Amino acid sequence: MLTSIKTNEFAGSESKKLAMMYFRVAIILFGAQLLMGLIAAIQFLAPGFLFEVFDFNVARMVHINALVVWMLYAMIGSVYYLLPDEAGVETVGVGLGKLAFWVLTAAVTVVVLVYIFIQVGPGKESTIWLINEGREYIEAPRWADIGIVVVVLIFYWNVFATYMKGKQTGILTVLVADLLALAGLYLAGMFFTDNISMDQYWWWWVIHLWVEATWEVFVGSLAAYGLIKIIGAKREIVEMWLWIEVLMLFGSGILGLGHHYFWIGTPEYWWEIGALFSALEPVPLVAMFVHVLYDWGKEQGKAKAEGKEGAVMNNGPAMAWIVTNAFGNFLGAGIWGFFHTLPQVNIYTHGTQFTAAHGHLAFFGAYATILIGMMYLGVQGAYGIEKLRATFKSKMAIFLITFGVIGMTIALTIAGYEQVLVERAELGGGWSAFFTAQNLPWYVQAQMWRTIMGVVTFVGFVYLVWDLLTIGKQAKQGAKAA
Amino acid sequence: MANENASVWTSIRFWRRSAAWVTGFAVILLIWLTFDTLGQISMGTDADLQKAVAEKKENKRVPAPTVINYHIDYKMDTRRGHEVPVIGAKEPFFGKEWSPKEAAALLHLGKLTSQAKNCMNCHTLLGNGAYYAPDLTKAWIDPAWQKGGPMQAMTGKNTVEEAMAEFLQHPSQYPTHARMMPNLGITAEEAKGLVAFLKHMSSIDTNGFPRNFSKTVDQFKTGGTNAH
Numbered sequence: 114m115l116t117s118i119k120t121n122e123f124a125g126s127e128s129k130k131l132a133m134m135y136f137r138v139a140i141i142l143f144g145a146q147l148l149m150g151l152i153a154a155i156q157f158l159a160p161g162f163l164f165e166v167f168d169f170n171v172a173r174m175v176h177i178n179a180l181v182v183w184m185l186y187a188m189i190g191s192v193y194y195l196l197p198d199e200a201g202v203e204t205v206g207v208g209l210g211k212l213a214f215w216v217l218t219a220a221v222t223v224v225v226l227v228y229i230f231i232q233v234g235p236g237k238e239s240t241i242w243l244i245n246e247g248r249e250y251i252e253a254p255r256w257a258d259i260g261i262v263v264v265v266l267i268f269y270w271n272v273f274a275t276y277m278k279g280k281q282t283g284i285l286t287v288l289v290a291d292l293l294a295l296a297g298l299y300l301a302g303m304f305f306t307d308n309i310s311m312d313q314y315w316w317w318w319v320i321h322l323w324v325e326a327t328w329e330v331f332v333g334s335l336a337a338y339g340l341i342k343i344i345g346a347k348r349e350i351v352e353m354w355l356w357i358e359v360l361m362l363f364g365s366g367i368l369g370l371g372h373h374y375f376w377i378g379t380p381e382y383w384w385e386i387g388a389l390f391s392a393l394e395p396v397p398l399v400a401m402f403v404h405v406l407y408d409w410g411k412e413q414g415k416a417k418a419e420g421k422e423g424a425v426m427n428n429g430p431a432m433a434w435i436v437t438n439a440f441g442n443f444l445g446a447g448i449w450g451f452f453h454t455l456p457q458v459n460i461y462t463h464g465t466q467f468t469a470a471h472g473h474l475a476f477f478g479a480y481a482t483i484l485i486g487m488m489y490l491g492v493q494g495a496y497g498i499e500k501l502r503a504t505f506k507s508k509m510a511i512f513l514i515t516f517g518v519i520g521m522t523i524a525l526t527i528a529g530y531e532q533v534l535v536e537r538a539e540l541g542g543g544w545s546a547f548f549t550a551q552n553l554p555w556y557v558q559a560q561m562w563r564t565i566m567g568v569v570t571f572v573g574f575v576y577l578v579w580d581l582l583t584i585g586k587q588a589k590q591g592a593k594a595a
Numbered sequence: 596m597a598n599e600n601a602s603v604w605t606s607i608r609f610w611r612r613s614a615a616w617v618t619g620f621a622v623i624l625l626i627w628l629t630f631d632t633l634g635q636i637s638m639g640t641d642a643d644l645q646k647a648v649a650e651k652k653e654n655k656r657v658p659a660p661t662v663i664n665y666h667i668d669y670k671m672d673t674r675r676g677h678e679v680p681v682i683g684a685k686e687p688f689f690g691k692e693w694s695p696k697e698a699a700a701l702l703h704l705g706k707l708t709s710q711a712k713n714c715m716n717c718h719t720l721l722g723n724g725a726y727y728a729p730d731l732t733k734a735w736i737d738p739a740w741q742k743g744g745p746m747q748a749m750t751g752k753n754t755v756e757e758a759m760a761e762f763l764q765h766p767s768q769y770p771t772h773a774r775m776m777p778n779l780g781i782t783a784e785e786a787k788g789l790v791a792f793l794k795h796m797s798s799i800d801t802n803g804f805p806r807n808f809s810k811t812v813d814q815f816k817t818g819g820t821n822a823h
Contacts, residue, residue, distance in 0.1 A: 157727070160774040165767065168777045169727045170716035236708030236785040247710030249724055283607065307699070307706045309796055310636045310657050313721060314629075349607065356610035360617050367621035376732075376804035377721045378656050380635050384802070386628070460677075460806045464722035464730050541811035544739040544746070547729040548772050 128193045128204035129494055134214055135190030136488045138221075140578060142183035143481075145225075147571050149176035154564040158557070171232050174245065174252050175225065180476060181250055182221055187484035188331060189268055192288065194491055195338045196272065200279025206271045213267040220260045224253055241305060248312070250320050251302045258303050265296045283352030287359055288334045295327040310378030317373040325394060325446070326366035328480065332442065333358040335483050336405060339435050342490065344412045344426045354404045361397035369394050375456045376463055384456040391454045395447030405439040428493050429503035430584070433511055434486030441478020441515075449474050449522070461537045466559075467529030474522040477514075488581060496585035504587065506580035513573025520566030528559035641695040648682055656800040660698035663688045663794045669736055669809050677803025688794070689756050689787060698791070705792030708785040717776075720796065722804055728776065733808050734759075735790075735797035746771070759793065760786035 123129040152172040155162050163172075196204045204210065227244055234240030241247065242255045253261065269292055276289050302319035306312050337355045340346040371387025409425075409432075416425045426432040449471040453462040462468070493501040532550045540546030550556060603609045639655030644662060647654040654662075666683040685692065693701065709715070715724035718731050729737075739746040740755045747758040749769050762769055763786040766776035781789065 153727075160772075164775070165777045168717075170713045170725070170777075173716045173725050173727070174713060233712045233779055235780075235782070236704055236711045236788060238707065240711035241707070244711070245713060247713045247715060249715050252713070252716075283611075305707070305710075307660070307703050308636070308638045308657055309706065309720060309792075310799055311633070311638075312706075313723060314632065314636065353605065353607045353610055356607060356614045360610065360614035363614070363618040363621055367618070367625055370625065373723075374632070376801045377723070378636050378799045378801055379632050380656070381802055382628075383632075460804055463804060464719040464724070464726065466726055469726060537805065537807065541807035541809075541814075542730065542805035543808060543811040544729045544734070544737045546811060548774075551774070552772075 123494060123497075126197045126203060127207040128197045128210075129491070131204075131207055131210050131214060132190040132192075132194035133491055133495060134211070135186045135193065136491050138218055139183045139186035139190060139484070140488065140581065142179045142186065142221075144574060144578070146176055146179035146183060147567070147574055149173070149179060151564070151567050151571060154560070154567050157560045158564060167229075168232075171228065175228055177250055178228070178252055179225075184328075184476075184480050184484060187487065188328075190491070191335055191484065191487040192268075192272060192292070194487065194494070195284075195335075196275050198342070199282050199285045199338065200275050202275065202279035204271055205274040205278055206267075209267055210271050213264045216260065217264045220257050220264075224257050227254070228252075238305075248302070248316055251299075251316070255303065258299075262296075262299065262303075265299070269293065269296055282348070283355060284334050284337050287330060287355055291327050291330045291334065295323065295331070298322050298327065313377045314374070314379065317370060321370045321373055322367070324476075324479075325369055325391075326363060329362045329366060329397070329442075329446075330359055332438070332479060332483050333362065333401060335487060336401065336435060336438065339431065339483070339486060339490065340405065340408050343428045343432050343435070344409055346408045346412055350408065354400075358397050358401055358404075361393075361400060365390050365393035365396065372454050372456075372459070375459055388455050392451065394454075395443065395451050398443040398447040402439040402443045405436060409436070427499065428489060428501045430501065430507040430511070430580075431486040431489035431493070433503060433507070434482050434489065437511065437515060438478065438482035438486065441474065441482050443478075445471070445474030445476075445478030445522070449526075461533045462529065465529045465532040465537070466525045467533060470522045470525035470529055473518060473525060477518040485577065489584075492581060492585045496589045498585065498588045498592065501584065501588055504580060504584055506576050507584065510573050510577035510580050513576060514570055515573075517566045517568075517570030517573055520569060521563050524559045524562035524566060528556050528563070531556045531559065644682070654680075654682055654798070654800070658682065658795070658798050659695065660702040660791070660795060661693060661695050662798045663698055663701070663791050664692050665798075667736060667794065667798050669733055669797070669812070671809060675803070677806065678809050679803070680798050680800060682798060688791070689754075689760075701788050701791040702795055704785065704788030705790070705795075706788075708781065708789050709792055712779045712781065721799070721801060727774070730805060731793060731796065732799075732801060732805060733797045735794045736808075736812065738812050756787075756790045756794070759790045763789055 149172045152163065152167065153169055153176055156169045156172065193204060193210065231244050234244040245252045245254055272292060273289060276285050298319050301315045304315070333355055337351045340351055341348055367390075368386055369391035371383040372391040374383035374387060413425045453459050453467050453471070489501065531553055535553060536542060536546045536550035540549060636657050637655075638657050639659045641659045641661045643655050644659045644665075646652070648665065662682060664685055666686045668681040668683060669678050670681050671677070672679045709720070714720070714731070717725050717728040719726065721732050722730060734740070735755065738744050740758055741747060742753075746762065747755065749771070750758040750761040752758040752761055760783070763781050764783060765778065767778050
């Protein structure tokens with residue numbers, strides 16, 4: 114992937130080159146996310162580790178920020194990649210897009226360095242403007258927020274102008290509408306208030322309406338593009354499904370926001386609204402899963418009927434990741450979310466490792482998977498490979514990462530279960546109840562397994578990077594030899 | 596698919612329109628509910644608070660900053676079926692009564708400090724944040740910090756607010772568990788602000804979260820072991 118910038122055969126698409134630039138930074142930040150996660154996991158077991166040097170709050174902040182930012186990078190990259198294909202014209206303003214890329218990357222670098230070396234500041238406005246805003250997931254200081262808005266506006270302009278100039282496919286129509294909502298929502302997280310309930314009310318507009326609404330629709334669009342590109346699925350069917358998915362995702366996800374409003378000072382009616390709509394959130398995820406597998410089977414069957422031999426897909430690793438996405442989205446976001454979405458359950462599970470278990474499997478299953486799939490599509494395009502087959506490294510990467518994340522999720526679920534029963538139900542959730550539960554041998558064991566599974570995930574990540582760096586060249590040489 | 600004579604169920608146009616209508620409806624409903632909720636969770640005034648205390652009525656869901664001048668409890672409400680904050684008689688906070696202006700300034704400093712020190716990436720606030728350290732929603736009324744509780748005893752102070760402020764300034768001097776709070780350079784003023792922020796948060800009506808918290812308090816009062 115690194116060399117692809119020199120060797121790419123994108124048939125003159127600067128937009129796709131820009132996509133690869135975004136993918137490269139994304140994968141670096143993915144690595145940073147995993148390393149920070151490992152530090153935080155170790156601190157659960159050995160609290161003295163890096164104490165007062167690199168504390169849990171710093172490791173955890175970089176862990177979740179790197180997650181959000183690498184996903185945004187990979188999402189922007191994915192859009193720049195598919196835009197010329199879908200619109201049928203080169204992206205408008207790629208030069209400006211490249212400038213925005215460098216501005217964003219410089220800003221992200223400064224923010225991360227400040228997080229790591231300055232960490233916290235005095236209780237003044239200047240701290241939230243310059244160091245960090247102290248609000249989970251959107252900790253970026255205000256100056257960076259403004260920078261992000263500018264960069265996103267440039268990106269959005271490029272997408273919109275290209276859409277207007279080229280073919281207006283269903284996939285692009287959904288993307289153009291979805292990205293506008295996604296970008297606009299960020300503004301809801303950019304103000305300060307003394308009222309913590311008000312603070313969290315708007316904070317959830319960003320977090321929830323991103324990950325449980327606009328990001329999901331985004332993934333639906335990527336899967337639609339991927340299916341057409343990889344297995345040659347029929348556009349009409351794929352786009353019809355996409356609209357059904359939009360209907361169900363927004364129909365459940367927008368008001369599903371209510372499940373974050375059970376306990377933050379907001380009125381009781383959110384119990385019913387949040388419970389009803391968030392309980393429906395898994396439905397579109399089942400639909401997406403069925404759709405991907407159905408289309409795959411259908412295209413494979415059609416090819417067989419036409420007397421064609423072998424697999425119908427032209428990118429093995431990308432397809433494997435997209436199928437993992439279909440399943441992981443349903444399992445991580447759908448099932449694990451549903452576990453604790455009803456207020457009757459959530460009053461005990463809210464703020465325990467249960468949430469962490471759901472968070473790990475959902476972010477991985479719903480987003481990491483398909484974005485990695487897009488990177489494999491990028492590599493295929495960069496080297497102009499007709500049929501990209503999975504290597505041993507591709508298989509190790511997908512197996513170890515998936516196994517590791519599922520392992521972490523199970524371990525955290527067990528830890529959460531322990532916390533719910535002992536800390537919350539039995540002891541009432543006070544200060545000492547918290548520590549009693551944290552010190553239970555079963556809880557500690559679960560944290561140990563989480564760390565081991567974190568290491569497994571990291572080894573898988575090493576295979577993934579290694580594969581992305583070599584698979585293109587290898588396939589190219591294989592094709593030449595043949 | 597695009598054939599109008601085929602079933603409506605396979606018509607892209609039908610699904611596109613349905614998606615737009617459903618999304619539009621959900622957005623409008625959310626905006627409407629948001630207006631209602633914002634009215635209910637806006638911070639009350641000192642006059643609201645005085646009236647509610649005098650008439651023993653329910654407070655605004657998020658009371659005025661001057662709530663720091665009152666005793667705050669968290670008790671089972673049989674009508675609502677869960678615990679609710681109960682604002683009682685006046686009590687001094689750091690040895691004095693705070694005017695509305697002073698209380699607001701102190702809460703502002705506290706909320707700002709809670710963000711500047713990144714509290715949320717170890718603790719949970721209203722149940723949201725990280726899960727490395729205890730939830731702070733009702734920390735103010737936690738038995739560990741009350742008279743006779745281990746946290747207050749350790750700091751050698753006589754009131755909850757002084758004990759908390761002392762701990763916040765020198766957390767690693769008071770090792771409570773293997774997992775400790777790091778020294779974040781919190782000043783005496785910032786610590787006061789943080790305690791005001793915590794006391795104010797404990798007065799917010801959270802629909803009974805955390806559940807059973809008052810059980811811990813009751814057990815502690817009757818000599819139970821939960822606080823140790």
